[in-house]
Amino acid sequence: MSNILFFLVNVERMSKHQVLVTGGAGYIGSHACLQLLKEGFEVVVIDNLTNSSKISLQRVEELVDRRLVFVEEDIRNEKEVEKIIRFHNIGSVIHFAGLKAVGESVEYPLEYYENNVGGALSLFKAMKNCGIKNLIFSSSATVYGIPEKSPITENSSLSAVNPYGSTKLSIEKIIQDIVNSDNQWRSAILRYFNPVGAHPSGKIGEDPKDIPNNLMPYITQVAMRKLEKLSVYGDDYDTPDGTGVRDYIHVMDLVDGHIAALHYLLNQPPKNNVIVNLGTGIGCSVLELIKTFEKINNIEVPYEIAERRAGDVASCYADASYAYELLNWSAKRDISQMCKDSFEWQTKNPNGFE
Ligand code: NAD
Ligand code: UD1
Numbered sequence: 001m002s003n004i005l006f007f008l009v010n011v012e013r014m015s016k017h018q019v020l021v022t023g024g025a026g027y028i029g030s031h032a033c034l035q036l037l038k039e040g041f042e043v044v045v046i047d048n049l050t051n052s053s054k055i056s057l058q059r060v061e062e063l064v065d066r067r068l069v070f071v072e073e074d075i076r077n078e079k080e081v082e083k084i085i086r087f088h089n090i091g092s093v094i095h096f097a098g099l100k101a102v103g104e105s106v107e108y109p110l111e112y113y114e115n116n117v118g119g120a121l122s123l124f125k126a127m128k129n130c131g132i133k134n135l136i137f138s139s140s141a142t143v144y145g146i147p148e149k150s151p152i153t154e155n156s157s158l159s160a161v162n163p164y165g166s167t168k169l170s171i172e173k174i175i176q177d178i179v180n181s182d183n184q185w186r187s188a189i190l191r192y193f194n195p196v197g198a199h200p201s202g203k204i205g206e207d208p209k210d211i212p213n214n215l216m217p218y219i220t221q222v223a224m225r226k227l228e229k230l231s232v233y234g235d236d237y238d239t240p241d242g243t244g245v246r247d248y249i250h251v252m253d254l255v256d257g258h259i260a261a262l263h264y265l266l267n268q269p270p271k272n273n274v275i276v277n278l279g280t281g282i283g284c285s286v287l288e289l290i291k292t293f294e295k296i297n298n299i300e301v302p303y304e305i306a307e308r309r310a311g312d313v314a315s316c317y318a319d320a321s322y323a324y325e326l327l328n329w330s331a332k333r334d335i336s337q338m339c340k341d342s343f344e345w346q347t348k349n350p351n352g353f354e
Pocket of ligand 1: 022023024025026027028029046047048049050051052053073074075076095096097098099100115119138139140141192193194195
């Protein structure tokens with residue numbers, strides 16, 4: 001076959017490729033659906049809407065002027081998932097669905113294991129039964145536990161310091177065992193650092209149900225005067241300004257990393273399991289984030305210095321070089337862009353999707 005013909009056949013194959021996105025109505029999932037549709041993939045979403053609204057998916061369709069299929073379903077319902085995979089002729093799965101609040105996982109460990117690990121098992125069994133063996137999984141930098149040093153490479157030691165982290169580590173292990181047992185699987189385990197930001201249109205974004213635990217959504221709500229002031233958890237860490245340092249990554253860059261991983265998997269022979277950090281490789285302190293947010297959005301963010309938060313580490317940022325080497329992907333958007341897009345989403349949707 002000539003090179004041109006091979007290219008055309010490949011483009012045709014890609015454009016018809018059906019991707020099942022679990023948890024697709026959520027924060028990262030909705031941005032992923034948007035980019036998948038833009039790239040020409042067909043998208044089927046399964047979400048039980050425990051932490052999301054289907055309005056996010058309507059907005060995705062409006063933004064990209066293409067349709068997706070949404071099925072309100074729980075991934076633990078293995079037989080239904082199987083039917084969906086067969087009916088829609090799914091080729092690959094991107095698995096975002098899960099519960100993600102660290103504090104809540106400490107309070108309700110059984111629910112977290114049941115939903116996250118139980119859900120992953122049902123999904124993987126359904127995939128196996130249907131012969132669908134291309135998988136991308138949302139893991140987290142939380143699997144590095146309390147990192148000894150940053151930047152963190154994929155080979156750093158792993159540990160779980162809360163039930164949420166244990167569920168991520170368990171699912172990673174399950175995926176590796178499946179790949180080892182069956183040479184038809186291809187998988188990418190993506191370890192996210194701190195996703196923030198929103199699509200620049202301000203039409204989709206992060207919509208926390210209660211008072212946010214994470215820094216960026218807390219800042220946007222203080223800036224909107226929905227919350228009075230931000231508590232900065234500790235200014236006596238061993239970091240340049242004493243406040244915690246993290247690797248914030250724009251959600252649009254993060255989902256581009258998934259598209260790169262999907263293209264990579266589809267072009268690899270089976271029996272491939274890759275584990276990749278998705279971060280910028282740049283550390284940013286709490287005070288730096290506040291200052292950048294204030295400057296780019298021309299708004300004050302009142303804050304006070306508070307006690308350290310239990311379980312926090314001083315510094316945590318990625319060595320992002322493997323993602324570039326393997327996937328030819330790197331984050332493009334800077335902290336200013338993250339602050340601008342987060343605030344645009346919040347001001348346009350003061351009550352989220354409600
Ligand atoms: P999110 O809560 O916005 O999205 C998760 C989606 O999964 C929600 O729409 C929820 O309704 C759905 N869901 C949960 N359990 C389900 C089930 N049993 N069946 C069907 N649907 C179910 O969270 P997010 O921020 O978009 O995170 C997506 C994934 O990325 C999660 O697995 C999370 O652990 C992981 N992750 C997130 C972050 C972060 O900071 N946001 C960081 C690292 C990893
Ligand atoms: C938290 C989770 C982690 C999860 C990640 C992404 C904990 C202990 N860790 O990480 O498992 O993978 O979210 O979802 O919950 N901060 C403040 N004031 C605030 C909120 C945060 O000063 O009101 C500081 C924190 O001390 C930290 C930084 O901001 O230094 C970032 O915090 P956060 O957004 O919660 O993310 P992580 O702690 O990195």
